[in-house]
Amino acid sequence: MANSTSSSGQASFRPALDHARNCEDGNIDAETSQILEAAIADLWRRIEAQPTTYTLTSDEFALFNYFIKRFSGNPVARDAIARYWDNIGRNGGSPTAKT
Numbered sequence: 028m029a030n031s032t033s034s035s036g037q038a039s040f041r042p043a044l045d046h047a048r049n050c051e052d053g054n055i056d057a058e059t060s061q062i063l064e065a066a067i068a069d070l071w072r073r074i075e076a077q078p079t080t081y082t083l084t085s086d087e088f089a090l091f092n093y094f095i096k097r098f099s100g101n102p103v104a105r106d107a108i109a110r111y112w113d114n115i116g117r118n119g120g121s122p123t124a125k126t
Contacts, residue, residue, distance in 0.1 A: 043058075078107075082114050083111040
């Protein structure tokens with residue numbers, strides 16, 4: 028069963044994430060920060076809505092990984108990451124959103 032997410036906005040955070048990762052000093056502008064904060068809040072709501080079944084896409088995993096310290100020690104986050112890696116293994120290295 029695929030995740031119940033809309034594709035609009037799904038990868039709109041990707042340019043902001045790439046920009047943030049490429050900031051050598053780690054300081055990102057307010058607009059980039061706002062985009063990323065909104066994206067991680069939306070993603071976390073989706074994970075919490077399906078805490079035992081939500082499977083991250085590769086873009087979602089990249090975003091989640093950027094904020095990984097925020098979720099340190101959280102069992103729901105740990106399980107979501109494990110499902111992502113399990114899903115990659117089942118799909119021959121191709122991260123698709125299937126549960």
